[in-house]
Amino acid sequence: MGRVKMGAVVSLDGFIARDDDTVGPLFDWFGNGDAEWRWSPRQDEPCRTTLASKYFVQSVYPNIGAVVIGRRLFDLTDGWGGVPPAGEHVFVVTHTPPAGWKHTDTAPFTFVTGGVAAAIEQAQELAGPDRIVDVAAGQIGGQALRLGLIEQIVLHVVPVVFGSGRPFFGGAGTGDPITLGNPSRIVQGDRVTHLLYDVA
Template sequence: MGTVILHSVMSVDGFIADDKDGVGPLHDWYFSGDTPILDEASRFRVSAASAAYVRPMWASIGTIVIGRHLFDLTNGWEGKPPAGDHVVVVSHRPKPEGWHPEASYHFAGDVATAIAKARELAGERTVAVNAGDVGGQALAAGLVDEVAIDVVPVVFGSGKRFFGAVDSQHLLDDPHVVIQGDRVLHLAYRVRR
């Protein structure tokens, strides 16, 4: 089985979006460099240091796990996952009727079921769990192997927390990834068991 990584871009004060789901400058670093992440035609252009980190991370992803709120906000990226081949949505509501029937999107009623399905779909590849409430629930349930944070130098003051409403302590190892990009710091920590 592949690694389960809780991952997102975050403000230095711990938020993945503001109170109205706006991301402000959190994703600006994806478009501020001269090195394409995917190919020369890619609109994602970052620093060389960020590209060296992001390329293999994105390539390793087999399945993404998100909450229904993000699915609704993005309309599920119109059935095309931003990375990987599959998306599992944690939701008590089913996939919208007639919504992109060709897309490999699966709906699960709880986080444990979603992670199990995502691992099955990903095989040996990585399962990327989006930060926020779903990511926090997965961490609290002991289902996360690693936490990866792209820290952007902005302070939101309030908003949607990286770990959602986690109300218990979880220990992480020292970071095994520390990469300074342009307007972003990439960090990755293994979760202590």
């Protein structure tokens, strides 16, 4: 099966959004460089970052097959209008599938009511052995990490302090601390530092 990665852009104090779900300057680095690239062929406007950021992202995410997100992110984005932001399919962990979503019959979205592990298993089956499953940070990513389902953690750390907000590791739950080694890669962009951790 393809590697399962959890990642997001995150503030210096560990938040992926403010309490009101706004992201402030977290994504400013997507437009502060000369290197043009796209997360996927479907992306309308290209990112323009430093070469270092471009090469990091493209090497860590060479081929995303499927994305796993939670219902909160789905509702906030309206499922990106039925178009996956990356990969070919989105698996949404939810207690109840949305009623009346206008893209239900046409969009490559699957609503999984059996929990995080079931969603990742389905995503891995679709992605196959050569593509990546990208799990959104936050509640879903934190649960997956605690379940031992995450192989790598990717942080794009922006030098801003929110003070409070939506934590990168969300509901990682209680139990023994999850101890990681030193980052396997550290790359400095402009107003962002990229970190890659392997999870034992």
